[in-house]
Amino acid sequence: MKACVIVFPGSNCDRDLKVALTQSMGNEPNMVWHGDSELPETDLIAIPGGFSYGDYLRCGAMAGNSPIMREVVRKAEGGTPVVAICNGFQIATETGMLPGALLRNADQSFVCKDVDLLVAADNERFVGGYDRGQVVKFPVAHHDGNFFADEETLSELENEGQIAFKYATPDGELTEEANPNGSLNNIAGIYNKAGNVLGLMPHPERLISKELGGVDGKTFFDNLVHSIG
Amino acid sequence: MNKITQDIVAEHGLTEGEYSQVLDILGREPNLTELGIFSVMWSEHCSYKSSKKWLKTLPTEAPWVICGPGENAGVIDIGDGQAAIFKMESHNHPSFIEPYQGAATGVGGIMRDVFTMGARPIANMNALRFGSPDHPKTRHLLGGVVAGIGGYGNCMGVPTVGGETNFHSSYDGNILVNAMTVGLADTDKIFYSAAAGIGNPVVYVGSKTGRDGIHGATMASAEFDDDSEEKRPTVQVGDPFTEKLLLEACLELMATDAIVAIQDMGAAGLTSSSFEMADKGGVGIELNLDHVPMREDGMTPYEIMLSESQERMLMILKPGREEEARKIFEKWELDFSVIGKVTDTGKMVLTMGGETVADLPVAPLADAAPEYDRPWVPTPKPAKISAEEVQQPNDLREVLLKLMGSSEIASRKWIWEQYDHMVMGDTIQRPGGDAAVVRVHGTDKALAITTDCTPRYCYADPETGGAQAVAEVWRNLTATGAKPLAITDCMNFGNPERPEIMGQFVGCINGMKDACEALDFPVISGNVSLYNETNGQGIHPTPAIGGVGLLEQSSQMMTMGFKSQGDQVYLIGDLTGEMGQSLYLREIEGREEGAPPSVDLKKERSNGDFLRNAIEKGWVTAAHDVSDGGLAVALAEMSLAGNKGADITIETDLPLHAALFAESQGCYVVTVDPANSKQLQDLAETADVPICLIGTVGHNELKIENALTISLDELGKEHGSWMPSLMAGTAG
Numbered sequence: 001m002k003a004c005v006i007v008f009p010g011s012n013c014d015r016d017l018k019v020a021l022t023q024s025m026g027n028e029p030n031m032v033w034h035g036d037s038e039l040p041e042t043d044l045i046a047i048p049g050g051f052s053y054g055d056y057l058r059c060g061a062m063a064g065n066s067p068i069m070r071e072v073v074r075k076a077e078g079g080t081p082v083v084a085i086c087n088g089f090q091i092a093t094e095t096g097m098l099p100g101a102l103l104r105n106a107d108q109s110f111v112c113k114d115v116d117l118l119v120a121a122d123n124e125r126f127v128g129g130y131d132r133g134q135v136v137k138f139p140v141a142h143h144d145g146n147f148f149a150d151e152e153t154l155s156e157l158e159n160e161g162q163i164a165f166k167y168a169t170p171d172g173e174l175t176e177e178a179n180p181n182g183s184l185n186n187i188a189g190i191y192n193k194a195g196n197v198l199g200l201m202p203h204p205e206r207l208i209s210k211e212l213g214g215v216d217g218k219t220f221f222d223n224l225v226h227s228i229g
Numbered sequence: 230m231n232k233i234t235q236d237i238v239a240e241h242g243l244t245e246g247e248y249s250q251v252l253d254i255l256g257r258e259p260n261l262t263e264l265g266i267f268s269v270m271w272s273e274h275c276s277y278k279s280s281k282k283w284l285k286t287l288p289t290e291a292p293w294v295i296c297g298p299g300e301n302a303g304v305i306d307i308g309d310g311q312a313a314i315f316k317m318e319s320h321n322h323p324s325f326i327e328p329y330q331g332a333a334t335g336v337g338g339i340m341r342d343v344f345t346m347g348a349r350p351i352a353n354m355n356a357l358r359f360g361s362p363d364h365p366k367t368r369h370l371l372g373g374v375v376a377g378i379g380g381y382g383n384c385m386g387v388p389t390v391g392g393e394t395n396f397h398s399s400y401d402g403n404i405l406v407n408a409m410t411v412g413l414a415d416t417d418k419i420f421y422s423a424a425a426g427i428g429n430p431v432v433y434v435g436s437k438t439g440r441d442g443i444h445g446a447t448m449a450s451a452e453f454d455d456d457s458e459e460k461r462p463t464v465q466v467g468d469p470f471t472e473k474l475l476l477e478a479c480l481e482l483m484a485t486d487a488i489v490a491i492q493d494m495g496a497a498g499l500t501s502s503s504f505e506m507a508d509k510g511g512v513g514i515e516l517n518l519d520h521v522p523m524r525e526d527g528m529t530p531y532e533i534m535l536s537e538s539q540e541r542m543l544m545i546l547k548p549g550r551e552e553e554a555r556k557i558f559e560k561w562e563l564d565f566s567v568i569g570k571v572t573d574t575g576k577m578v579l580t581m582g583g584e585t586v587a588d589l590p591v592a593p594l595a596d597a598a599p600e601y602d603r604p605w606v607p608t609p610k611p612a613k614i615s616a617e618e619v620q621q622p623n624d625l626r627e628v629l630l631k632l633m634g635s636s637e638i639a640s641r642k643w644i645w646e647q648y649d650h651m652v653m654g655d656t657i658q659r660p661g662g663d664a665a666v667v668r669v670h671g672t673d674k675a676l677a678i679t680t681d682c683t684p685r686y687c688y689a690d691p692e693t694g695g696a697q698a699v700a701e702v703w704r705n706l707t708a709t710g711a712k713p714l715a716i717t718d719c720m721n722f723g724n725p726e727r728p729e730i731m732g733q734f735v736g737c738i739n740g741m742k743d744a745c746e747a748l749d750f751p752v753i754s755g756n757v758s759l760y761n762e763t764n765g766q767g768i769h770p771t772p773a774i775g776g777v778g779l780l781e782q783s784s785q786m787m788t789m790g791f792k793s794q795g796d797q798v799y800l801i802g803d804l805t806g807e808m809g810q811s812l813y814l815r816e817i818e819g820r821e822e823g824a825p826p827s828v829d830l831k832k833e834r835s836n837g838d839f840l841r842n843a844i845e846k847g848w849v850t851a852a853h854d855v856s857d858g859g860l861a862v863a864l865a866e867m868s869l870a871g872n873k874g875a876d877i878t879i880e881t882d883l884p885l886h887a888a889l890f891a892e893s894q895g896c897y898v899v900t901v902d903p904a905n906s907k908q909l910q911d912l913a914e915t916a917d918v919p920i921c922l923i924g925t926v927g928h929n930e931l932k933i934e935n936a937l938t939i940s941l942d943e944l945g946k947e948h949g950s951w952m953p954s955l956m957a958g959t960a961g
Contacts, residue, residue: 009561010470012386016654049652051384054470110379110647141383141649206651211668211783213659 001229003029003044006072006088008063013049013086013203020205021046024221025229037067043228044081045072047088049141049203059102059144060087064094073097081125081228082197086142089189089199098192098199099157100149105142106182112141114213115180115202117188118168121161126191126198129223135172136165136216138202140180140188145201147183147190157190164189164198233258241268247599254593262530262579262587267594269497269535270504273759276598279725280757283738287752288745293714294753295416301342301493302412303753304419305715307779311669312416313676314348317356317409317719317775319758323464324406328373333381333467334539335408340385341493344476345542347420347483348412351653352667353382355392355408356680356719356773360401362636362955367396370404372956377467378408379647384469385476388656389648390665393680396636399688402763407719407756409775411678413669420483422492424510424545424571429489431503431514431569432551434558435475435541438499439524441465442537452724452762471540471563478561479542487550494541500534502543507577508595516569518581530579530586545571605731611689614809614823616887625861625886626937628817630947632858632890633865635816639951657783661870663708663854664776668783675783677711679776683857684769686825689810691736695772696828697894698737699744702776704854707837708897710787710844711778713748718755718774723767725759733770740828741772747830748837750776787844789853790871796850796926797906798875802836802896803919804860806887812858813890826892833895839918840897846912848905855896861889861933863898865944868931874941877924878934885936900926 003021007014014031021029030040034052039045052063063069073095076082084092092098105111114137119130130136149157157163165188167179174186181201189200204217238248241264251259251267259267269275277284289297295312296304302316320335340350355378360367371394382389387410424431442465482488490510492502499521507514518533528536546554551567558565572578577594579587622628632638645660657675658666664679681701687694699716706713718741723730745751761768780786808814809823843849851871855863860879868874881888901909906922913920932938 010384010473012384012473012652016652019654050386051470051473054384054468054473056470109376110383110649112383112649112651113646139651141651143383203651206654208654211657212651212654213657 001025001225002042003046004032004039004042005029005046005048006032006034006068008034008052008066010052010054011048011050013205016205017046017048020208020217020221023208023218024225032068034066034068037071039071039075042080044224045075047084047091049086049088052087052091060090060094063091069095076197079196084199085203086201089201090144092197092199097197098190099153100147100190102144103146103148104144105146110143111180112139114139116168116170116178117165117202118172118174120163120166123164123191123195125227126164126224128227129219133172135168135170137207137214138204138217139206140202142201145181145183147187149184154184160193162191162193163187164191165200233264237264241265242272243268247271250597254590254597262534263589265531265535266500266587266589269500270594271598275497275501277757278599279601279603279759280720280734281600282602283735286738287742289751289753291749291751294751297753298755300421301345303715303717304346305753306416307674309672310416312414312419313411313777314343314346314414315409315411315717315777316342316754317407317717317773318342318756319719319721320406320408321404321721321758321761324374325404327464328370329377329380330464330466332374332377332406334465335406336378336381337467337469337472337539338495339408339410340387340472341495343410343412344479345420345491345493346414347418348414349480350387350410350412352411352665352678353387353389353408354678354680354775356682357392357394358400358405358684358771359396360404361398362396364401368956368958374406375644375647381467381469383649385473386652388650388652390650390656390667390678391645391660394641394644395684397684397769399769402766403761403768405721405771407773409680409717411676411777418483420488420491422490422506422509424490424506424512424514426489426545427512427571427573429545429548429571430551430567431516431571432544432546432554433521433541433566433568434544435563436468436471436538437522437524437564438533438536439538440528440532440536443532443535452760465537465539467539474561474563475540475542478558478563482554482557485553487546487554489545489547491542491544494543496537498535498537504577504591504595506543506545507591513572513574513576513591514569515572515578518579520566520568522564522566530581603725603731604728605735606728607732608691608736611809611824613807616806616808616884616891619808619814621884621886622817625889626939628890629861629865629937629939632812632816632862633944634947634951635812637812638858638862640949641952642949643952643956657786658709658788662789663705666709666780666786673782675780675786677706677709677778677780679705680773681705682771682773684771685810685821687737687772688769689823689825691733691770692740693825693828695737695740696744696830697825698772698774699741699748699750700828700830700833700894701856702774703748703750704837706776706778707841708787708852708854710785710841711780712841713750713776713778715751715753716774716776718752718772720755720757721761721768721771721773722759723762730767737770737772744830748834785845787849787852789851789867791867791873791875791900791926792850792871794873794926794928795903796900797903797922798877798924798926799899799901799909800896800921800923801840801899801918802832803893804881804883804888804891805893806883806891808887808891811890811892826894828894835916836895836897836918839913839916840899843909843912848901848909849899850902851900853898855893855898857892859890859892865931867898868941869945869948872941874927874930874932875924876927876932879923889936
């Protein structure tokens with residue numbers, strides 16, 4: 001399997017994503033610099049977390065307009081799977097690949113901790129390693145992860161099975177306390193309509209071994225490789 | 230050109246004696262630019278003029294030390310051709326004036342110190358001291374500092390893995406923000422700052438120079454008064470994104486062999502970086518200030534030389550390598566400018582607009598920096614307070630709950646959740662343990678990192694306090710199973726011109742020296758911050774110590790949480806029952822009195838070496854040192870961390886409240902599987918280490934016979950709610 005990780009100036013989870021993909025794929029992904037306008041042949045595109053261009057403007061806004069993203073959007077429209085994590089999710093909403101927006105966290109603070117996530121829809125490619133309704137643990141680390149969309153979009157996401165993950169209690173309840181950033185409907189991650197683009201705020205690449213505190217993230221990447229590879 | 234008057238000299242913080250030395254060195258009057266350069270180079274912050282004499286007495290060598298104090302950061306060998314590079318530095322004054330930017334640029338500065346030497350930063354730590362929790366400024370300062378530290382480190386993508394935070398009224402007008410960075414490099418790829426090679430180009434890279442931070446180093450060398458907030462314009466503004474680019478660009482260039490020497494522009498900016506590089510190399514430097522990338526028009530040589538704009542570096546390249554280097558910095562969209570060359574004149578010559586604007590001899594200016602033997606008086610030794618002198622409390626349960634929810638012991642989760650402590654994917658012990666542990670990427674090794682100091686001990690008895698700070702760092706590293714290797718020190722004190730403050734400094738240094746020697750734990754880098762006073766009120770003496778230890782096998786790392794019901798709980802070390810300066814005395818009786826607990830360095834060493842040995846043998850399932858709040862708090866913390874209680878019985882001649890709450894030094898609580906119990910006891914006997922079975926790991930409550938029973942829920946609530954309520958403004 002071949003994968004690409006897009007690297008922007010200010011990306012800082014690119015190495016972590018590379019480590020996670022390499023562990024599951026057995027070979028290293030291509031690291032693609034933001035200034036490139038062409039993508040090598042690839043079965044998966046991953047957009048990492050970080051602070052692209054410093055995020056001094058709206059998060060992801062600058063990166064969303066970079067040459068490489070035009071190419072990513074084109075590939076996504078052609079059906080190539082894209083996983084966009086944290087800043088990657090913000091960038092994906094900026095390009096229009098995914099609906100909605102990520103606003104500043106409700107309590108205005110950066111938050112870094114493990115969160116419990118309810119697997120909210122079936123999507124063999126991305127969450128085939130879990131059962132729908134299962135609760136998995138990934139860490140979050142962001143300042144702007146408060147998912148917002150207008151009511152119409154929101155109900156469409158809910159009705160079309162486009163909500164990938166929701167912040168939940170360890171028992172799977174969708175409470176306000178379990179929501180680390182004020183996201184509408186506890187939304188932590190969503191799919192595009194075609195189901196080949198996943199954007200999520202939590203970082204599966206951070207829990208890929210027992211030593212790091214958990215393996216739910218490893219399951220995520222193992223499944224991705226299994227289903228795409 | 231301005232005539233240099235007495236007033237101008239005084240405004241630059243130079244004494245009459247120092248100014249006459251300037252006249253002697255130059256054989257003429259300096260111009261304003263030259264005076265400004267003398268002023269910052271001879272400031273306390275840059276010259277260490279009050280502290281140098283004493284710092285020299287600290288042990289700095291060991292077989293594993295590659296580079297001790299004097300460079301941008303210290304370097305130790307961690308085997309397999311790899312080195313850990315680290316340092317801690319203060320950013321106290323700016324953080325009090327503008328907490329977000331002050332703390333952020335402190336973090337940016339210390340990371341630059343580390344990557345200047347060729348290391349990729351792999352972990353940040355900090356040591357913070359705030360005023361009393363109910364002081365009107367505390368919430369604002371704590372909130373701003375934490376956001377600033379997070380804002381910079383999170384964007385850089387370097388995990389902030391922990392630290393310590395104290396509250397005391399002595400910091401009401403002068404908080405302490407000490408930031409530490411640990412980096413990783415190959416031992417054959419370490420970069421130093423000595424300029425060399427006559428004719429070699431001097432290159433400026435990074436951000437442009439602006440008018441920010443002019444005279445920051447001089448501000449950091451003066452006391453505060455009520456008007457200090459007017460100094461806000463001297464606080465620099467951080468740009469972590471540019472620093473991230475600078476980091477990547479520098480590391481990319483460092484992978485080639487184009488660099489001769491490199492130095493970051495920190496305090497006193499271009500002045501101190503260029504002088505230090507020239508002085509260390511024994512050469513001269515010529516700079517054309519017209520080529521310095523500038524953010525605004527009309528900057529004078531004085532402003533250019535004294536600006537503390539952030540995210541800038543100065544380097545000497547090999548001849549002919551400029552274009553190769555320029556390409557790398559242009560790829561990262563950073564300024565790159567050849568601004569001068571190395572000369573054999575031994576002079577720093579600055580030109581601008583075709584005119585010479587400064588012409589100073591390097592070595593005399595650097596070497597003749599004043600060094601004072603300031604008068605000092607030893608701190609009178611306070612009396613010890615024995616267990617019998619402290620009344621038995623009515624309810625030990627209430628006491629433990631109160632301590633768990635006190636400002637010193639309450640959970641710091643509110644702080645560390647604002648730091649990205651997991652990025653880089655190698656944090657295997659997160660904040661909240663005795664030390665944080667990060668793997669050495671791609672190897673089986675890991676580094677344990679901690680910062681510690683107990684200022685109330687240092688205030689009562691600087692010598693014991695200094696020794697205790699070093700010993701506690703050593704102990705915290707040991708509790709993770711790591712072998713402690715070296716420390717960095719960040720010496721925060723009041724006005725050294727007052728003999729009693731200087732006495733605190735000398736006392737702490739002496740104590741630290743004893744501990745470093747006894748524990749084979751050299752000082753490899755550090756920083757001194759004096760004049761931490763407001764309106765003549767000095768802070769508690771605070772020698773913050775940052776330590777690094779090595780785990781050869783990360784899989785052997787130990788944590789503090791109780792693991793399995795039925796595990797046996799042992800106490801290593803002797804309970805002394807000394808109550809002076811304990812949190813018990815302060816929180817329960819409202820007394821900040823007496824001598825701190827004594828530190829027996831011989832026992833410290835043998836107890837710690839024994840524990841490390843037992844961890845290596847794989848017998849230990851949890852370990853935690855006894856510190857603030859004593860044995861009972863240690864047990865409560867282990868219960869909360871593992872979400873399992875314990876049944877404890879303490880057999881002792883001491884009154885129970887002293888056994889539970891005295892802060893006896895050199896002690897650890899450990900758990901073992903009963904199958905390994907005998908072996909542990911035999912090893913302790915062989916090593917002549919006192920060890921005592923005190924109970925077993927239980928279910929969901931902490932029971933201490935004849936004293937208390939508390940559910941973990943209640944303990945957790947008390948421990949967890951203090952800081953969130955403080956920050957929400959709902960604390961009672």
